Amino acid sequence: MSRPTLLALQVLVAVVCIVLWQVLSTVPVFGKILLPPFFFSNPFDVFSQIVKWFASGVIWKHLGITLAESILAFVIGSLGGVLVGFWFARQPLVAAVFDPYVKMVNALPRVVLAPIFALWLGLGIWSKVALGVTLVFFIVFFNVYQGVKEVSRTVLDNGRMLGMSERQLMQHVYWPSALSWMFSSLHTSVGFAVVGAVVGEYLGSAAGLGYLIQQAEGVFDVAGVFAGMFVLSAFVILIDYGVTLVERRLLVWRPTVDGRG
Amino acid sequence: MTTPTAVALEDAKVAFRLGDGRVYTAVEKAHLAVAQGEFVAIVGPTGCGKSTLLNIAAGLLRPAAGSVKIFDRPLAGLNRDAGYLFQADALFPWKTALDNVSIGLEIKGTPRAEALPRAQKWLTSVGLGAFANRYPHMLSGGQRKRVALAQVLIRDPKILLMDEPFGPLDAQTRQVMGNLLLDLWNADRKAVLFVTHDLEEAIALADRVVIMSAGPSSRIIGDWRVSLPRPRDIFEVRLDKEFHALHREIWSVLKDEVMKGYAQSTQAAEAV
Numbered sequence: 001m002s003r004p005t006l007l008a009l010q011v012l013v014a015v016v017c018i019v020l021w022q023v024l025s026t027v028p029v030f031g032k033i034l035l036p037p038f039f040f041s042n043p044f045d046v047f048s049q050i051v052k053w054f055a056s057g058v059i060w061k062h063l064g065i066t067l068a069e070s071i072l073a074f075v076i077g078s079l080g081g082v083l084v085g086f087w088f089a090r091q092p093l094v095a096a097v098f099d100p101y102v103k104m105v106n107a108l109p110r111v112v113l114a115p116i117f118a119l120w121l122g123l124g125i126w127s128k129v130a131l132g133v134t135l136v137f138f139i140v141f142f143n144v145y146q147g148v149k150e151v152s153r154t155v156l157d158n159g160r161m162l163g164m165s166e167r168q169l170m171q172h173v174y175w176p177s178a179l180s181w182m183f184s185s186l187h188t189s190v191g192f193a194v195v196g197a198v199v200g201e202y203l204g205s206a207a208g209l210g211y212l213i214q215q216a217e218g219v220f221d222v223a224g225v226f227a228g229m230f231v232l233s234a235f236v237i238l239i240d241y242g243v244t245l246v247e248r249r250l251l252v253w254r255p256t257v258d259g260r261g
Numbered sequence: 262m263t264t265p266t267a268v269a270l271e272d273a274k275v276a277f278r279l280g281d282g283r284v285y286t287a288v289e290k291a292h293l294a295v296a297q298g299e300f301v302a303i304v305g306p307t308g309c310g311k312s313t314l315l316n317i318a319a320g321l322l323r324p325a326a327g328s329v330k331i332f333d334r335p336l337a338g339l340n341r342d343a344g345y346l347f348q349a350d351a352l353f354p355w356k357t358a359l360d361n362v363s364i365g366l367e368i369k370g371t372p373r374a375e376a377l378p379r380a381q382k383w384l385t386s387v388g389l390g391a392f393a394n395r396y397p398h399m400l401s402g403g404q405r406k407r408v409a410l411a412q413v414l415i416r417d418p419k420i421l422l423m424d425e426p427f428g429p430l431d432a433q434t435r436q437v438m439g440n441l442l443l444d445l446w447n448a449d450r451k452a453v454l455f456v457t458h459d460l461e462e463a464i465a466l467a468d469r470v471v472i473m474s475a476g477p478s479s480r481i482i483g484d485w486r487v488s489l490p491r492p493r494d495i496f497e498v499r500l501d502k503e504f505h506a507l508h509r510e511i512w513s514v515l516k517d518e519v520m521k522g523y524a525q526s527t528q529a530a531e532a533v
Binding site for chain 2: 152154155157158159160161162163164165168172173176177180252253254255
């Protein structure tokens with residue numbers, strides 16, 4: 001399918017949904033409005049809410065805070081994941097000792113940690129960053145661990161026969177392999193950094209997109225909730241696009257999925 | 262005239278401990294000497310342990326008994342005089358062809374600025390001058406082998422160990438690679454230990470062809486000198502009368518082993 005056709009169809013889906021929503025929430029069908037405005041609002045109100053946020057400029061502050069929290073969570077979580085992943089993969093004993101604890105913490109739904117982080121770190125950005133870190137850390141950790149463990153035996157032997165020392169093997173073989181695994185999970189880990197930030201804000205904060213949505217919900221402002229959701233989706237799509245650009249730059253050496261260069 | 266012995270395996274035995282505690286002897290008392298400048302090919306049926314023998318010469322494996330001497334010195338640890346060309350893809354997938362070749366020098370501490378032009382020269386001499394910036398996945402199987410060859414040769418090892426290096430390639434590419442190898446080898450005649458299952462390839466390339474019996478506990482059961490004149494062209498040499506006579510002679514011995522090896526592998530499959 002050509003690109004313009006595809007794009008047209010994608011836009012069509014959005015248009016149909018929005019028109020249906022608008023019609024069903026304003027025009028009675030058989031004397032009854034199927035989507036009561038109190039529960040569903042309507043696209044026009046939602047849109048004007050978004051416009052109001054951007055026109056007045058309030059939204060920028062919230063976006064900025066959520067973005068900052070996401071970035072911090074991603075950077076700290078990745079750094080920790082890379083270091084610990086590397087350490088565990090190179091020290092099987094350490095990995096074996098900590099294995100049950102790692103599994104335990106990873107199995108824990110992270111939301112339950114939010115109140116503790118709020119207690120420890122206050123209602124500012126750091127409790128949200130901490131929540132994001134617990135999510136990002138494990139994704140990166142598992143991938144780096146796998147990446148170091150699954151270095152091809154032949155490539156490793158080749159490095160050795162070429163005369164590489166342990167340190168050089170680290171630099172030229174283990175490290176790139178681990179990084180490639182980490183980058184392949186970049187979309188997931190960046191996504192989780194945002195999730196951590198927004199959920200943290202939602203559960204208790206004074207600013208950010210999650211706070212905005214929670215505030216609107218608190219006063220039954222359904223239009224506000226939907227507006228917050230749409231801004232959030234657009235925000236995530238933009239970040240994801242950025243990740244795709246970075247990924248293309250960093251993983252040039254990798255064959256594409258369909259096997260062509 | 263005495264030429265120094267580059268690689269000497271003296272009664273080398275290779276054994277592995279299996280999962281159930283039994284010991285599997287792959288190679289029994291292998292005795293083999295490769296002189297400096299000599300091209301020796303090891304031929305044997307699948308699973309006869311010829312690759313393990315090579316790994317012992319490389320120092321990647323330790324013999325269970327016997328000794329390995331490199332230039333008359335017992336081998337301890339990895340064989341630093343040897344370059345190893347692997348059967349499987351061994352290039353670093355995250356490095357370009359040029360970086361894959363230059364790494365051999367950079368490891369030794371050669372500055373990158375000096376290593377890169379020399380790597381480019383080596384890429385050119387294996388016919389890939391125009392492919393310096395390609396990553397391994399963008400190259401064909403034959404091109405990857407060329408890069409691997411340049412990666413090994415740029416370090417100028419005194420001994421070349423090759424484990425069915427052209428095994429995964431198609432028949433035509435193998436012949437082209439064989440000729441390339443002979444051309445490069447002719448320049449400075451390193452000692453070569455070349456493992457293959459292809460008898461024709463072995464005769465066409467080597468000075469000596471060593472035959473191994475079917476495993477387990479395989480032994481070296483034959484050693485033929487190939488006196489075909491050098492420099493050789495692999496396409497031409499196969500038409501030579503002497504080539505055919507030698508091929509017939511060696512094959513009469515090898516055939517039995519191949520059948521034995523085949524029978525054993527099917528029996529093993531049935532037992533499982």
